Amino acid sequence: MTKLLIADDEPEVIEGISTLVDWENNGIEIVGCATNGEEALEKIRELCPDIVLIDIKMPRLDGLQVIENAKKEGYMFESIILSGYDDFYFAQKALELRSLNYLLKPCKPKEVLDAVLKAKNVLEKEREKEALINRFIEYYNETLPILKERILNEVVFGIRSKEEIEKLFERYNIKLSSGKYCVVLTKFDIENASDTYSSSPVKQEAYTLACVNLIQEGLEDFRAEVFRGRNEIVILINSDFEFDREMMDDILTKVKKSANEKLGLKLYFGVSRWCDKIEKINYLYDQALNALELKFFADDIDILYYDDICLNKNTLLYPIDEEKAIINSLLLCQKDTIKDKVENFVNSLYVINTFNKWFIKSAVLALLGSIIKVCHEKCIDLNDVVNSKIFESILKTEKKDLLKTSLLSFLNAVVDRIEQSENKNAIVKAAINFIEKNYNKNITLESVAKEVYVTPAYLSILFKRELKINFIDYLHKVRIQKAQELLKNQNLKIYQVANIVGFSDEKYFSQVFKKYTGLTPTQYRESLL
Incomplete structure (x- = not known):
């Protein structure tokens, strides 16, 4: 409901406006009334109405003074002036105070209602516009860190020109100016992290973001931007002078200690040289990355400098x-x-x-x-x-x-x-392994030989020499052994067992089964009962 305050020094006017108009069905609630200017100002402060319908001529403070004082104090509302005086001065002053309407007494209930509904409509549109702007501001504030991170990554990877960098830094309030620049890359010691941390991408991302914020807090006394790079956290430092190694060690040691105490993570750093050209930051990134790789050679050092690299x-x-x-x-x-x-x-x-x-x-x-x-x-x-x-x-x-x-x-x-x-030919072993895994498929001497990279004739010779049995007999033996196990399951039909172990013909399966066991599949199953 839209809140309406009525102020007039004539009680009968207030009574008439309150009772002769169907306010409730029009979405209006009368939250208060006042018969003098000071009372009206107090009611505005107390009730915060959306619309104020107010007479100009009232004791103590007139209507225009009430509106002017309330708006100076920051109260926001739409105002409608009531007056028994057809005076240009009052109309002009009302316009200056941005009153929506100026009604001359006596006025009809419909005129009052129309004026209030007009004010309500303006108010709703203003609120929609304000809500839209607030949503945009909220969205902008939410996406600003992502935009800044993308821009800074484009800078360290050499995608932007000097002119583009300077314009973007100014537009997105990136606090890097002229002077000297240094890039520091940071990684976690993943191999010593807990299993829970290492195995969860979501937790890794959470730890990364927490680390970015923690490092940014540790560098709040310096001009620095901290953001996620490709596989590491990037610290881009801007200063009027180059930090010596002692100063850099001190800064990064404090950051490292904070990360260890608050997150339980061990950080290590790769530090580039300094340069005074913003468009050369991508070279500093490469230097810091090379320095970071020194960790491969120096387990006990956590702050590594590009200047220490001596490649031959x-x-x-x-x-x-x-x-x-x-x-x-x-x-x-x-x-x-x-x-x-x-x-x-x-x-x-x-x-x-x-x-x-x-x-x-x-x-x-x-x-x-x-x-x-x-x-x-x-x-x-x-x-x-x-x-x-x-x-x-x-x-x-x-x-x-x-x-x-x-x-x-x-x-x-x-x-x-x-x-x-040592005591078994590897080719035969490979063939046996293949048969064990694929006995239920349509395999032949040729297909197995192909799998173990020998000719079918050579594989046949190896089987007879190593296992004292030819290939097809070995394959049948494996299949029948598997079938004997399956026949213990009374729910399986004979033809189903045959198909499972690689025989497409039930009759042929029965012949082979009897050859190796002396019984038909049915007789073998009955012997188990």
């Missing part, structure tokens, strides 16, 4: 002798010596390829490739080992010790496979 591109050497030593230990199944040889291999990589993480990882992957190749030549089955996450683990790890652990775990698994394969 002429020393990318592969430790071939150490590789040969590892392979020899594998083929001899010498588990007790493999650990030391892995240590020697990895340490050699670190010594001769200082600060080149990707070459080191590539070298370890090359070693794995050499091992797999040797084992394949020796007919050693590594399928379940190679299909593990060893390659992904090596590519993702950021620490030297974890790299050695992954490599050693793989090598020990390989030794186990070599030991298992």
Whole structure:
């Protein structure tokens, strides 16, 4: 309901307006009445009406003074002037105070109602406009951080020109000005985080956003923007002077301590050099990223500087002798010596390829490739080992010790496979494994030979030599063994059992079943009762 206040020094006028108009059915509620100006002003303060219908000539304060004083105090309402004087001054003053109507007494109830409804309509439109503007402001405030983050990412990745950067910074109130710039990249120590945190993308996102806010709070005394980058948090610092290392260490140590205390996370940082050109910030990002990768070589250091990188591109050497030593230990199944040889291999990589993480990882992957190749030549089955996450683990790890652990775990698994394969031909084993998994399908000597990369004739020879049985007899034997288990289920029909184990013809199934068991499927089932 729209709230209406009536103010007039003639009680009979108030009575007439209140009773002669059907206010309720028109969505109007009379919330109060006043017979003098001071009372009217107090009622406006107390009741906050939407519309004030007020006489000009009243004791103490006239109607125009009431409206003027109330609006100076910040009260918002629509006003309608009542007057028995047809005076241009009062009409002009009413217009200055933005009154919607000026009614001359005596006025008819319909005139009063029309004036009030007009004021109500204006009021509702104003409220709709205000609500729309407020929604837009709310939406703008909600999306502003996302817009700023996108713009800052475009800056650090070199997508924007200097002119575009300056215009966007001004438009979105990004607090970076002329002077010098430095980029610091921050990551969590994911590998030491709890399992709950590591396995939940939603929690990772929540921790990232919390960290961004925490770092921004820690840098509130500096000109800095903190936002999410591609795979790290970016801190873009702007200053009139370059921070020396002691000052930067002090700032980042406080941030690191706060994150650890409040979020239980361990942060580490990569710090770029400084430059005085805003359009060169993307180069600083690359420097900070290179510095961040030093963590791969320095587990005990959490603040890493680009200035500490000393790359020597002429020393990318592969430790071939150490590789040969590892392979020899594998083929001899010498588990007790493999650990030391892995240590020697990895340490050699670190010594001769200082600060080149990707070459080191590539070298370890090359070693794995050499091992797999040797084992394949020796007919050693590594399928379940190679299909593990060893390659992904090596590519993702950021620490030297974890790299050695992954490599050693793989090598020990390989030794186990070599030991298992010493007394059985690997090709036959692979064929048996394939039959066990696919006996219910339409498999043949040719299809199995294709799976194990040999000719059908050679596979047939291997079966007779290693298992003392030909291929088809072995396949039938496996199928009949599976059928014997299925026949224990009285709900399965004979033809269903036949189909399940790979026979499309029930009669042929019965013949083969009797050949290997001496009984027909029906007789075998009855013997179980």
